[in-house]
Amino acid sequence: MADMRLIVAGAGGRMGRALIRAIAETPGATLAGALEAPGSELLGQDSGVLAGLAPNGIELSGDLWTLSKNADGILDFTVPAATIANVAIAAQRGIVHVIGTTGLSASDNAVIKSVTSQAIVVQSGNMSLGVNLLAALVKQVAKSLDEDFDIEILEMHHRQKIDAPSGTAYLLGQAAADGRGVNLDQRSVRARDGHTGARIPGDIGFATLRGGTATGDHTVIFAGPYERIELAHKSEDRMIFARGALKAAMWAMGKKPGFYTMADVLGIGTS
DSSP states (O other), X not given: OOOEEEEEETTTSHHHHHHHHHHHHSTTEEEEEEEOOTTOTTTTSBHHHHTTSOOOSOBEESOHHHHGGGOSEEEEOSOHHHHXXXXXXXXXXXXXXXXXXXXXXXXXXXXXXXXXXXXXXXXXXXXXXXXXXHHHHHHHHHHHSOTTSEEEEEEEEOTTOOSSSOHHHHHHHHHHHHHHTOOHHHHEEOOOOSSOOSOOTTOEEEXXXXXXXXXXXXXXXXXXXXXXXXXXXXXXXXXXXXXXXXHHHHHHTTOOSEEEOHHHHHTOOOO
8 A cells, every 4th residue: 555645734833843753753654745834934944854854855835735736634733724724725635634733713613524525534632542542531530420520621731832721621621521411612611810709510620831841731630529530641742642643644544524533543432
């Protein structure tokens, strides 16, 4: 079987460079293009060199339409506006679109899902095996415990992260809401300041920390009468997300058009 030809979106960023390294290390995958924002000062630079590898002859380009002509998939960890622009082109080309972008709005997600009748999309707030296993556990625990146990989600990321709470925190919050059978948007508390009053039973709280170079730490706390259960995941290197995204892309190759998640990729489900 021929190697899967992959484009890395945001190739000049931290995650993009990790994806390029992961592709270079993965049998069955090959780098077909490196995408950057039009006007970026990195355009024209060798993607291998930027990723800390030997030159690979693939320069950063701002033209996804041209890059995607000879590609099988795109790995997209960028920003919402870029991802939404990429969605239309990936769908037109009929290539696999793996989306790890966070900070997407409800309307952004609606746009993504609107193309899945003709496109193969794998989307997740976190691509790591460990986090997706954690989400499955969170859903089960939330389902097993009643509202005597309050749910709080604590996350920490590096100082450069631009959205909060993290996509992973939302992923875990959604798992908890699914376990409880409630609507996350209606029951989540994402900020507390001043005289807030007593906590409302059944709410799902979020707390955000930013600082240093933390790749991503997440803890889901079930706080009940006189006891707490804490489920946690700590990332040590963003390569775990890169390898997960590659696994997702290679799994999706040849699948029917549709919307998939990492639970589908890993075969773990969340029911």
